[in-house]
Amino acid sequence: MTASARVFDPQAQVKAAWELSRKLIKAYETMRKIGAIEVGAAAKELVFEYDKIKLYHYQPEAPVTCRVPVVIAYALVNRPYMLDLQPDRSFIRRLLQQGLDVYAIDWGYPARADKYLSLDDYLNVFLNDGVDFIRASTKHDAINLMGICQGGTFSTIYAALHPQKIKNLITIVTPVDFSTNDGLLFRWSKSMNVDAMVDIYGLIPGDVLSAGYLMLRPFMKISKYIEVLDVMDDREKLENFLRMEQWILDSPAHAGECYRQFVKALYQQNKLVEGGLVVGEQQVDIKKITMPLLNIYASDDHIVPPSASIPLNGLVGSADKELYSFKGGHIGVFVSAKSQRELAPAIANWLHQRAN
Amino acid sequence: MEKIADFYQEWLNAPTKIMKNWMEAGENRRQAFQEPETTKKAHDLHDTWMDMSHSWASSMREVFDNMMNTLPRGVGRETLANIFSSAETYVKLFEFWLPIYKSLQEKTFDPASYQRLLDPSQYQEVLDKVFDFVSPGAAKELYDQAIKYLEAVTPFAQSFSTQLADLAQSGARMYAGMLTGDLGETLKVYENILDAYKRNLNPMFKLPALEKFREHVELALNMLRKYPAFMVRYAKYQSLMHATGQKTMEKVMAQFAQKMKDQAATPSYDEFFKIWAEMNEQAYNELFSAEAFATLQNEVHNAGLEIKRDFQSLTELALAPYPVVLRSEMDELYKTIHDLKKRVHDLEKEKKQ
Numbered sequence: 001m002t003a004s005a006r007v008f009d010p011q012a013q014v015k016a017a018w019e020l021s022r023k024l025i026k027a028y029e030t031m032r033k034i035g036a037i038e039v040g041a042a043a044k045e046l047v048f049e050y051d052k053i054k055l056y057h058y059q060p061e062a063p064v065t066c067r068v069p070v071v072i073a074y075a076l077v078n079r080p081y082m083l084d085l086q087p088d089r090s091f092i093r094r095l096l097q098q099g100l101d102v103y104a105i106d107w108g109y110p111a112r113a114d115k116y117l118s119l120d121d122y123l124n125v126f127l128n129d130g131v132d133f134i135r136a137s138t139k140h141d142a143i144n145l146m147g148i149c150q151g152g153t154f155s156t157i158y159a160a161l162h163p164q165k166i167k168n169l170i171t172i173v174t175p176v177d178f179s180t181n182d183g184l185l186f187r188w189s190k191s192m193n194v195d196a197m198v199d200i201y202g203l204i205p206g207d208v209l210s211a212g213y214l215m216l217r218p219f220m221k222i223s224k225y226i227e228v229l230d231v232m233d234d235r236e237k238l239e240n241f242l243r244m245e246q247w248i249l250d251s252p253a254h255a256g257e258c259y260r261q262f263v264k265a266l267y268q269q270n271k272l273v274e275g276g277l278v279v280g281e282q283q284v285d286i287k288k289i290t291m292p293l294l295n296i297y298a299s300d301d302h303i304v305p306p307s308a309s310i311p312l313n314g315l316v317g318s319a320d321k322e323l324y325s326f327k328g329g330h331i332g333v334f335v336s337a338k339s340q341r342e343l344a345p346a347i348a349n350w351l352h353q354r355a356n
Numbered sequence: 357m358e359k360i361a362d363f364y365q366e367w368l369n370a371p372t373k374i375m376k377n378w379m380e381a382g383e384n385r386r387q388a389f390q391e392p393e394t395t396k397k398a399h400d401l402h403d404t405w406m407d408m409s410h411s412w413a414s415s416m417r418e419v420f421d422n423m424m425n426t427l428p429r430g431v432g433r434e435t436l437a438n439i440f441s442s443a444e445t446y447v448k449l450f451e452f453w454l455p456i457y458k459s460l461q462e463k464t465f466d467p468a469s470y471q472r473l474l475d476p477s478q479y480q481e482v483l484d485k486v487f488d489f490v491s492p493g494a495a496k497e498l499y500d501q502a503i504k505y506l507e508a509v510t511p512f513a514q515s516f517s518t519q520l521a522d523l524a525q526s527g528a529r530m531y532a533g534m535l536t537g538d539l540g541e542t543l544k545v546y547e548n549i550l551d552a553y554k555r556n557l558n559p560m561f562k563l564p565a566l567e568k569f570r571e572h573v574e575l576a577l578n579m580l581r582k583y584p585a586f587m588v589r590y591a592k593y594q595s596l597m598h599a600t601g602q603k604t605m606e607k608v609m610a611q612f613a614q615k616m617k618d619q620a621a622t623p624s625y626d627e628f629f630k631i632w633a634e635m636n637e638q639a640y641n642e643l644f645s646a647e648a649f650a651t652l653q654n655e656v657h658n659a660g661l662e663i664k665r666d667f668q669s670l671t672e673l674a675l676a677p678y679p680v681v682l683r684s685e686m687d688e689l690y691k692t693i694h695d696l697k698k699r700v701h702d703l704e705k706e707k708k709q
Contacts, residue, residue, distance in 0.1 A: 249431060
């Protein structure tokens with residue numbers, strides 16, 4: 001609605017309101033025609049599966065120059081195709097084009113029968129089986145592990161539990177020090193009655209988790225949907241928007257026991273930093289991470305604030321460790337043009353230097 | 357195809373009618389603005405415009421709901437629902453922008469004069485939309501369901517329908533009372549009715565044939581007793597959110613007034629909307645960052661979970677006599693399957709090694 005005359009002009013107001021109605025009609029018409037939204041641009045093959053967990057191997061897009069494969073562990077709360085949304089916004093394709101041999105774990109969609117899955121199951125069964133499969137099939141004693149967001153925390157814990165299996169560790173927008181109050185999720189989780197939540201829900205529904213994320217920026221959400229009304233005629237822009245929407249809406253449920261442990265031991269008790277974290281029957285000692293570490297955080301991340309990620313470098317036992325600051329937000333790390341242009345090559349370069 | 361064509365026609369007709377009314381109201385408003393007018397007249401015109409806007413929203417909502425049914429489930433449908441919901445907020449906020457025009461035209465714009473035109477209850481509707489607050493209707497629904505449940509499972513509950521109806525009524529009154537800040541009094545009334553109801557039921561349970569229903573009724577009453585605990589916190593939560601919104605609106609006005617001074621052209625509604633969204637985002641972020649907010653939010657959440665827990669228990673009780681597998685029984689089964697899977701996995705791994 002643009003009405004900038006100094007004198008009140010009812011015609012202009014009516015026209016503006018009418019215009020909004022027209023845009024909404026156009027939005028309906030476009031959504032009706034647009035059909036299903038395709039995500040995923042890189043070719044991949046399912047090479048291993050156990051229960052609902054799938055391990056994919058991406059087909060090379062350039063000669064593989066870094067012989068040690070890298071496996072990506074994404075968060076449980078969203079789907080990993082954020083890393084491979086479309087041909088020109090695919091973090092995974094950029095890694096492949098840089099000569100990396102890329103695998104990725106898909107945690108799947110837990111159902112009610114999976115409510116008892118614990119951190120032990122995710123780390124010592126699912127992730128461990130995936131890593132062992134790659135080690136065996138590529139004949140490498142140790143492989144590269146790249147963890148993202150919550151998947152980064154998983155990867156950090158895993159690397160501490162099984163250091164002999166990991167050659168290089170890369171963490172991206174990964175929460176490690178949960179004592180921070182910089183991010184709202186960190187503040188809110190501290191006084192949360194997670195026992196009641198898990199006991200009652202069993203399986204934490206995806207929309208309950210999403211509601212928490214959406215609450216972080218409620219007004220920007222409205223602005224976003226008003227602004228998109230102006231791109232209804234631009235199919236390419238609209239499809240890009242819808243791919244991102246698809247990812248936001250596609251929020252799997254969280255296995256209750258794993259959620260309970262993650263919130264209590266990490267968000268509330270900060271045991272990864274303070275000590276005392278037990279997974280299965282093993283104590284997690286972060287100092288046992290001695291392999292090279294590349295820790296990437298986003299300077300404007302409102303979901304995992306830098307203060308939750310940066311301390312990792314001071315906690316590990318690695319001599320070779322690097323902190324990389326990416327100027328952008330939590331999602332921009334993977335989908336922005338800058339990420340495609342700079343971050344993926346920087347990671348590939350770092351791994352190449354540590355391939356032997 | 358015919359159906360789709362009808363929908364289009366409906367889409368186009370509904371807003372057209374409303375636009376016609378708006379045109380008339382707008383013309384009246386323009387004339388009023390050109391003449392010296394009283395504050396009352398400005399109020400009346402503003403109210404007329406608000407009514408028009410409400411018509412637009414409800415009419416579009418009705419048509420929109422019909423059209424949504426023609427879209428397959430998926431990202432397009434979800435996105436469209438979000439777009440429409442945001443458009444409703446955008447239009448609703450527009451109602452508050454309109455009085456500014458008067459001040460613009462008369463060059464008398466200042467935040468204080470705007471405050472006189474701002475109706476807090478109307479603005480609450482904008483905030484309720486943004487935060488998707490539960491309407492009082494949801495409270496009634498809970499009572500209705502609890503009453504239906506008791507009537508269905510206990511052979512004598514119908515004879516207490518008067519008390520149950522009173523309970524439902526008091527629940528609705530309580531909700532309204534809480535929103536106006538009269539928490540203590542409304543809670544007292546509610547508790548009294550609940551206690552009286554329980555006292556009346558007690559003699560019935562002494563009859564052996566009815567003893568088995570005691571657990572149902574006690575659980576249902578227990579759940580209804582927890583409801584005020586939830587509502588007290590929820591009302592406090594809403595009130596905090598509303599207060600932040602109102603206060604931020606004052607700041608938006610002050611910033612907008614400054615913008616008016618600094619630039620020659622009158623800022624557009626879109627500029628106003630942008631300032632409003634940005635300032636609110638910041639204000640709510642500050643609110644959300646406060647320890648007290650986190651505590652309150654968790655209290656609301658926990659109180660809601662307690663009700664959900666009782667509902668689950670009630671459902672199990674109601675289904676127990678029937679040949680169906682209960683949720684708790686399935687959970688036991690899931691636990692066994694989980695443990696067995698783990699054991700098989702470990703044995704296989706051991707065998708391989």
